[in-house]
Amino acid sequence: MNNLIMTDADILESLLNRRSLKGISRVVLPEADDERVLSAASQLANRYAICPVLLGQPEKLLQQAAVLNLDLSGCELVDPRTDSRIAALAKLYCAARPRLSVNAATRMLRKPLYFGSMLVRSGDADTLLAGAVYPSARVIEAGRLCIGLASGVDTPSSFFLMFLPEAENPGHRVLLFADCAVNVDPTPEQLADIAVSSAISYGKIVGTNPHIAMLSFSTLGSAKHPALNEYAKQWPRFVPLIPRLSLTASSRLIPLSVTQSPKQNFLTWVK
Numbered sequence: 001m002n003n004l005i006m007t008d009a010d011i012l013e014s015l016l017n018r019r020s021l022k023g024i025s026r027v028v029l030p031e032a033d034d035e036r037v038l039s040a041a042s043q044l045a046n047r048y049a050i051c052p053v054l055l056g057q058p059e060k061l062l063q064q065a066a067v068l069n070l071d072l073s074g075c076e077l078v079d080p081r082t083d084s085r086i087a088a089l090a091k092l093y094c095a096a097r098p099r100l101s102v103n104a105a106t107r108m109l110r111k112p113l114y115f116g117s118m119l120v121r122s123g124d125a126d127t128l129l130a131g132a133v134y135p136s137a138r139v140i141e142a143g144r145l146c147i148g149l150a151s152g153v154d155t156p157s158s159f160f161l162m163f164l165p166e167a168e169n170p171g172h173r174v175l176l177f178a179d180c181a182v183n184v185d186p187t188p189e190q191l192a193d194i195a196v197s198s199a200i201s202y203g204k205i206v207g208t209n210p211h212i213a214m215l216s217f218s219t220l221g222s223a224k225h226p227a228l229n230e231y232a233k234q235w236p237r238f239v240p241l242i243p244r245l246s247l248t249a250s251s252r253l254i255p256l257s258v259t260q261s262p263k264q265n266f267l268t269w270v271k
Helices: 008-017 033-045 060-068 086-094 102-109 112-122 136-147 188-206 224-238
Strands: 024-030 051-055 076-078 161-164 170-175 212-214 246-248
Touching: 024 033, 024 112, 024 212, 033 051, 033 060, 051 112, 060 076, 086 102, 086 112, 102 112, 112 136, 170 246
Parallel strands: 024 051, 051 076, 212 246
Antiparallel strands: 161 170
């Protein structure tokens, strides 16, 4: 049973071994007053040579770290309310919004989530990690307003990763599931966009090209529903939008024996 349990350290080691953090040296953490975030920041700085940028009141963060017996010497502590870059970041934010005053932008950027997002936009940080305290909707909003969507992406989406130990192979099998938190009822166009974005993210994180299967509540056509009819009609138009990706018409997460029912195949291509 222990072989099936992965700790946070195991997952991070797996990501590092797959070179997914190559090129990332400065990570903004706008929820630094949360002890989970402080603990993670200490590990990143001391074990992985990554510089966490902790947003908050430095004196309070250091006091909290002392109580938790955490070493933050490898972290950068930044107070968005007093940081000297806020004026330049406000002007950068207003550059695409002529009707917005710099004063209004400055007030907004005093909030850690927006200040941190603008650090990424300006190039002063490589990435931002949030969601332990802030609701997902606010994190997405800040990202869209301050950083924007990547070129070619029209639909923001989410995904989560599952790391499955494999006894027969070194390392771990990584599965990505999308979209589980943002788009409740995507159109076929949005579904294609989500598939592309998720595949690109998988490649960047894991370092290999993914095989894609479309999740449906209709296993091998066993269910009928208007939504399925629409996808069946529209989806072939969007397959060309997903170049160089392996699209699986019918795929299993876990290999099944020949004695098991085909209805247990729960990942089904909608066609």
